Amino acid sequence: MPEIPVIRNIMSINDALAAAVRRQLDAAGVLALNIMASPGAGKTSVIMRTVETLKSEMTIAALDGDIATVDVEKIARTGIRVALINTGGNCHLDANMMTSALSSLDLTGVDLLLVENVGNLICPAAFELGTHYNVVIASVPEGDDKPYKYPAMYRGADVLLLNKIDMLPYQEFDLAYFRHGVEVLNPGLAFLPLSARTGEGFDAWLDWVRAAVARQRASIAPSGKPGVSQA
């Protein structure tokens, strides 16, 4: 029986679709962030506070991967363009869902696209969406052992937010242990502790977003060559 060598990443078909999504975003001059976290880590509150602060400086849109419309309605009240990606109960977004969701969202003039992935720490890590950066949100009440339990999510992150740091005095959370796990899995990963509730640490995150948007703009404007390089 003949054997045909393949040796290709199992996700290569999803990844090809993701590359097409990336080209579409680049052509539209949009910087897109894939925001991942476990349920309750504060994805929606981080997005809300980010939008409320930055919407006077730039045009923001959002895609929300969910089975319910609660979060979408919340985000819509901020006045930005938002569309629901109906995942049909799926545990993650994939590049194919991104392709169809983008067709229902007007990207004209949009600088920043926030994609809220489905809440869990395993499944979304396997699927590239075509977004420029993977943002992982951990939170203090979840505990300090998450990097040790869900290594794939932390390996694939481009920036890590630790939310709810206002709860540090009331929780057993060993920051050094948490950081050690992260550093082993993803050396030099940008790490931003913050609280979406009190706003503590939030400026560093907003500056990170502003810089990423500025890089995307710069990559398109002068040379006419779209595309940011991803570290």
Added chain:
Amino acid sequence: MHELGITQNLLNLAVQYAEPAGARRITALHLVIGELSSVVDDSVRFYWEFLSQGTIAQGAALHFERIPATFECRDCGAVFPRNANFMCPACRSDRVQVKQGEEFYLKSIEVEE
């Protein structure tokens, strides 16, 4: 549960390679999967039964080559399996890095022509 999407990608990939080779049927797939990839073999098998029906890969056997996660100490060079605190068991250094365990690819397929 993300194994459904993964299995669909796997099936499409296998067919993409089998068809140009003139294969009539795919009889087996050889997968290499690292421990850090968080994939449950049984779950892939379950979806495979369902998704491969009516395709040239129907009934194909799935062979999983599992690669354990290992870490390497940057101080003493020890290589050790994943542990609870990501520390070197030999010299107790915390300067360790991932060595293997992220493999996630289709190595080959067996076909009937």
